[in-house]
Amino acid sequence: MNEETVVVLGDDFFMREAISLARAAECLGEVPVGAVVVKAGKIVGRGFNSPIGESDPTAHAEIAALRDAARNLGNYRLPGCELFVTLEPCAMCAGAILHSRIARVVYGARDPKTGVHGSVVDLFGVERLNHHTTVTGGILAEECSAVLTAFFAERRRKTP
Numbered sequence: 001m002n003e004e005t006v007v008v009l010g011d012d013f014f015m016r017e018a019i020s021l022a023r024a025a026e027c028l029g030e031v032p033v034g035a036v037v038v039k040a041g042k043i044v045g046r047g048f049n050s051p052i053g054e055s056d057p058t059a060h061a062e063i064a065a066l067r068d069a070a071r072n073l074g075n076y077r078l079p080g081c082e083l084f085v086t087l088e089p090c091a092m093c094a095g096a097i098l099h100s101r102i103a104r105v106v107y108g109a110r111d112p113k114t115g116v117h118g119s120v121v122d123l124f125g126v127e128r129l130n131h132h133t134t135v136t137g138g139i140l141a142e143e144c145s146a147v148l149t150a151f152f153a154e155r156r157r158k159t160p
Contacts (some may be wrong), residue, residue: 011106025048037084039085108141109141
C-alpha cells in the first residue's frame with residue numbers, strides 16, 4: 001500500500017519565501033518588500049519591490065506577485081488564492097488585491113505611514129465594496145520589520 005505524505009505548509013513558510021524576495025529587492029537597492037501568491041498550498045506568483053529599477057511607481061511587491069500569478073494561472077481573477085507580503089499593503093495594492101479577488105492577505109510588518117489594514121485607514125473593512133478578503137497581520141512581524149529597519153539604517157548611514 002502506497003501512502004502519500006501530505007505536507008501542509010503554514011503561514012510562516014510562505015512568509016519566509018516573501019522575506020527572501022524582499023532581500024532580493026534589497027540587493028537591487030529597492031525598498032525590501034516581497035510577496036508570494038499561493039493557491040492550494042503552492043506558490044503561483046512571486047514579486048518584490050522594483051519601482052526604482054523599472055521607473056514604475058506601481059511596481060510594488062504585491063502588484064508584481066499578482067501579475068505573475070495571473071499569468072501563471074491564465075486568469076485576471078485569483079479566487080481561492082492567498083497573498084503573503086512582508087509589509088502591510090498600501091491603498092494601491094489593496095485595490096489590486098480586491099479587484100483580483102484574493103481570498104486572504106497575510107502580511108508581516110505594519111506600515112504606520114501608508115498601511116491600509118488599520119494603520120492609516122482600513123480599506124479591507126469597507127463594507128460597501130463588492131469584494132472582501134480576509135486579512136491576517138503580524139506573521140513574522142519582527143523579521144519583516146528588521147529587514148526594513150536595517151535597509152533604512154544603512155541608507156541613512158550612507159547619506160551625508
